[in-house]
Amino acid sequence: xxxxxxxxxxxxxxxxxxxxxxxxxxxxxxxxxxxxxxxxxxxxxxxxxxxxxxxxxxxxxxxxxxxxxxxxxxxxxxxxxxxxxxxxxxxxxxxxxxxxxxxxxxxxxxxxxxxxxx
Amino acid sequence: xxxxxxxxxxxxxxxxxxxxxxxxxxxxxxxxxxxxxxxxxxxxxxxxxxxxxxxxxxxxxxxxxxxxxxxxxxxxxxxxxxxxxxxxxxxxxxxxxxxxxxxxxxxxxxxxxxxx
Numbered sequence: 001x002x003x004x005x006x007x008x009x010x011x012x013x014x015x016x017x018x019x020x021x022x023x024x025x026x027x028x029x030x031x032x033x034x035x036x037x038x039x040x041x042x043x044x045x046x047x048x049x050x051x052x053x054x055x056x057x058x059x060x061x062x063x064x065x066x067x068x069x070x071x072x073x074x075x076x077x078x079x080x081x082x083x084x085x086x087x088x089x090x091x092x093x094x095x096x097x098x099x100x101x102x103x104x105x106x107x108x109x110x111x112x113x114x115x116x117x118x
Numbered sequence: 119x120x121x122x123x124x125x126x127x128x129x130x131x132x133x134x135x136x137x138x139x140x141x142x143x144x145x146x147x148x149x150x151x152x153x154x155x156x157x158x159x160x161x162x163x164x165x166x167x168x169x170x171x172x173x174x175x176x177x178x179x180x181x182x183x184x185x186x187x188x189x190x191x192x193x194x195x196x197x198x199x200x201x202x203x204x205x206x207x208x209x210x211x212x213x214x215x216x217x218x219x220x221x222x223x224x225x226x227x228x229x230x231x232x233x234x
Binding site: 043 | 120160173
């Protein structure tokens with residue numbers, strides 16, 4: 001079974017600064033997908049960014065980028081130019097490449113609470 | 119707005135009771151997923167349906183059951199409720215249910231269940 005670990009329960013950052021969230025995972029799979037989801041106070045789960053394990057290039061979405069280290073099984077999220085609206089819980093998630101009818105559940109880490117201060 | 123709808127938003131009930139949570143996926147999505155978010159267990163996958171058929175099962179209790187109807191909406195039935203079942207229940211949907219990164223799971227706003 002896969003496990004996802006987020007070692008930072010809480011982080012704070014000043015507006016316009018950069019913050020990096022850590023995520024490590026444990027799997028014996030070679031092909032899989034990684035995601036970061038954001039959960040603001042509204043409780044809605046919003047996809048922030050995704051990464052295919054077979055791709056060397058790190059994914060980027062506007063102010064959000066990842067540092068994917070496959071050998072180290074690490075998948076960190078960097079939020080640049082932090083904004084007040086980035087205040088949320090951030091979850092790292094893993095999905096193995098099962099193919100066909102095997103299903104594709106997400107396995108989530110415990111989350112990191114990010115507080116952006118004005 | 120993800121396009122996934124869930125009703126009701128809040129549900130308060132007593133131990134031993136039975137409730138039904140409803141989910142309508144995004145237009146065109148064939149897969150529906152149910153997740154439970156609780157303080158002690160975090161976010162856990164419960165079950166996945168694809169075009170009316172069960173595709174994958176996670177840590178779903180025997181007291182819980184789900185189905186997906188021909189119009190693709192899904193219902194999660196929770197029975198013999200216990201205090202520990204209090205949680206936020208999310209429904210998510212995706213286009214095909216195939217394990218690719220492009221088959222993104224979009225989440226509904228959740229149903230907050232409180233068992234007293």
